[in-house]
Each structure stands twice: as structure tokens, then as C-alpha cells.
Amino acid sequence: MCAMGSMALVVSKPNPGAVVVPTPPPAPTMAQDLDEIMRMINFLQIRQLMSRYLLNDAQFQSFVRIINSQDAYLTYMRFRSQPEVMGFIAWVNAQILLSGGELQLEESEEFMTIFNPTPFWANTVSGWQGFVNEFLFYYPVDMINMHINMKVAQNGIFAQFWLRLKALKPVYDRVIALPEAQRVAAALQLSGIDIIQLDTFIRNTFGWQMPPTLAPTTTTTTTTTTTVAPVSSSTEAVPSSTVSVVSSTVAVPSSTVSVPSVEPSVGAPVAPEVVPSSTTAVPSVEPSVVAPVVPEVVPAPAA
Numbered sequence: 001m002c003a004m005g006s007m008a009l010v011v012s013k014p015n016p017g018a019v020v021v022p023t024p025p026p027a028p029t030m031a032q033d034l035d036e037i038m039r040m041i042n043f044l045q046i047r048q049l050m051s052r053y054l055l056n057d058a059q060f061q062s063f064v065r066i067i068n069s070q071d072a073y074l075t076y077m078r079f080r081s082q083p084e085v086m087g088f089i090a091w092v093n094a095q096i097l098l099s100g101g102e103l104q105l106e107e108s109e110e111f112m113t114i115f116n117p118t119p120f121w122a123n124t125v126s127g128w129q130g131f132v133n134e135f136l137f138y139y140p141v142d143m144i145n146m147h148i149n150m151k152v153a154q155n156g157i158f159a160q161f162w163l164r165l166k167a168l169k170p171v172y173d174r175v176i177a178l179p180e181a182q183r184v185a186a187a188l189q190l191s192g193i194d195i196i197q198l199d200t201f202i203r204n205t206f207g208w209q210m211p212p213t214l215a216p217t218t219t220t221t222t223t224t225t226t227t228v229a230p231v232s233s234s235t236e237a238v239p240s241s242t243v244s245v246v247s248s249t250v251a252v253p254s255s256t257v258s259v260p261s262v263e264p265s266v267g268a269p270v271a272p273e274v275v276p277s278s279t280t281a282v283p284s285v286e287p288s289v290v291a292p293v294v295p296e297v298v299p300a301p302a303a
Contacts, residue, residue: 029099033158042138057125062191071180079175128193166207
């Protein structure tokens with residue numbers, strides 16, 4: 001027995017030259033990945049926030065009534081009944097069952113009351129935008145997005161989950177274009193709720209971000225056309241032609257009935273030309289504003 005014990009000690013002695021390869025930890029399951037994200041959200045504070053606004057804020061009460069209307073229910077059921085959504089839910093449930101667990105949400109044991117439990121609750125609400133600001137304080141969007149990007153980079157089961165979830169964007173676009181969804185959006189907008197902000201939050205949460213849009217070409221063309229510098233006066237651009245017109249007008253014979261007149265410039269007025277009485281009156285032409293011309297005296301034509 002002593003010999004066998006000594007041999008066991010010799011065999012169990014580790015070899016100093018052997019390389020021990022550590023066993024990698026098992027990959028996280030779908031339930032574990034989703035549970036890590038849900039633990040970042042303070043559900044208790046969010047429930048208290050919703051109760052406080054539901055009891056004291058009229059705009060938030062209108063929001064709750066609209067999302068519980070018949071049109072909102074039809075919109076939700078149409079989204080759930082889409083084949084892509086049904087396939088995604090079935091895949092997620094199968095992955096959670098294969099992981100040996102289930103996704104458990106934190107249940108609320110508080111009951112709803114119609115009275116404020118504390119007297120100062122009525123003074124702590126400030127409309128829909130106030131609710132959004134407080135909600136984002138308990139829902140860390142940036143931290144959740146960073147965690148999602150890290151999990152996707154690991155290329156595990158969560159990466160497949162996120163790709164399948166992002167593939168539902170066409171379904172969301174198709175459902176919100178339905179008439180009942182448009183009526184819900186119109187009712188929310190009529191109550192003073194920023195539907196663009198709400199739509200942006202939904203898209204950012206599920207990876208359905210809208211691509212950046214370019215400005216329309218018509219607006220750019222209109223702006224360019226309206227900002228063109230005004231055209232300068234033709235009188236300022238051609239001073240020499242104005243002088244030649246003056247001289248040719250003075251030399252017109254008496255048989256001419258009318259001579260086209262040139263519009264006067266906006267410069268200082270010039271004294272009219274002196275023409276003998278035997279010559280038919282010729283309309284005076286004021287010189288250009290660039291180079292004033294001295295009036296000419298034309299002699300009477302020969303008999």
C-alpha cells in the first residue's frame with residue numbers, strides 16, 4: 001500500500017514542461033444576452049414615472065388613451081400577424097428554450113391607485129416632453145447601444161438576433177403606412193405629442209434608423225435663381241453708342257416726322273440742345289450718366 005501510494009504521488013506530479021491550455025468559457029446564451037440588456041433599465045423607476053404622469057398630466061393621459069384605442073390595437077395586431085414578425089418570434093422562443101432557461105421580466109407587485117400616494121406628485125409633471133426627459137434618464141440609450149455593438153462584434157447568437165431584428169424594418173414601414181396607423185399618428189399629433197421624436201426613438205431602439213436624406217434639388221435651384229445679382233443698366237455699359245445716337249439724331253432732315261427717343265438716365269439733367277426754328281423739332285436725348293456731352297448747335301440746312 002505504501003508503494004502504491006508513492007507511485008500515485010509520482011504519477012500525479014505535474015510535468016513542469018507541459019503547456020496547459022485554459023478551457024474557454026461557454027458562449028453566452030440568448031437568454032443571458034437579453035438579460036444583460038434588461039438589467040441596465042430601471043423598470044421600477046419607469047413604472048413610478050408612468051404612474052405619476054398618468055395621475056397628474058393631461059397630455060400623458062391623452063397619449064395612454066390613444067395607444068389603447070381601437071386603431072392602435074388594430075395596428076399592433078397587424079404588425080404581430082406579419083409573416084416576418086411571426087417567424088422572428090418563433091426563432092427567439094426556440095433559442096431561449098435551447099439555452100435551458102426562459103426570459104423573465106420583472107413583475108410589478110404594485111397596484112394602481114387613483115390617488116397620489118404623496119402630496120407633491122401633482123407638482124412634478126410637465127407635459128409629454130417632461131415625461132420623455134425623465135424616461136430617458138432611466139432608460140440609458142447610449143449605454144445600451146454600446147453594449148449591443150459590443151455583443152454584435154463578438155459574432156455570437158446575439159449577432160444573429162440583432163440581424164433578424166433589423167430585417168423587420170420594411171415590416172414597420174409597411175404597417176405605419178396603413179390607414180389605422182395614420183389615424184393614430186394624427187391623433188397623437190393633435191394632442192401635441194411629437195410623433196417624429198417618438199418614431200425616431202422606436203427606430204433607434206430596434207435598429208431601424210432612417211438613412212440620411214439629401215435636400216431636394218428644387219429648393220437648391222430656387223435659391224440659386226433668386227440670389228443672382230441684378231443686371232446692370234445698359235446705359236452704363238455702352239456710353240459710346242449713346243453719343244453716336246445723339247449726333248445722328250441731330251442730323252435728321254426736316255422731312256422726318258418722328259425719331260425714337262432714348263430714355264433719360266438717372267444722372268444729373270443736361271441742358272437741351274438748341275435747334276433753329278426752321279428745323280423740325282427733334283426730341284432731345286439726354287446723354288449717358290457716364291460721359292456727359294456738350295449740346296451741339298446745328299446750322300440751318302442750305303436752301
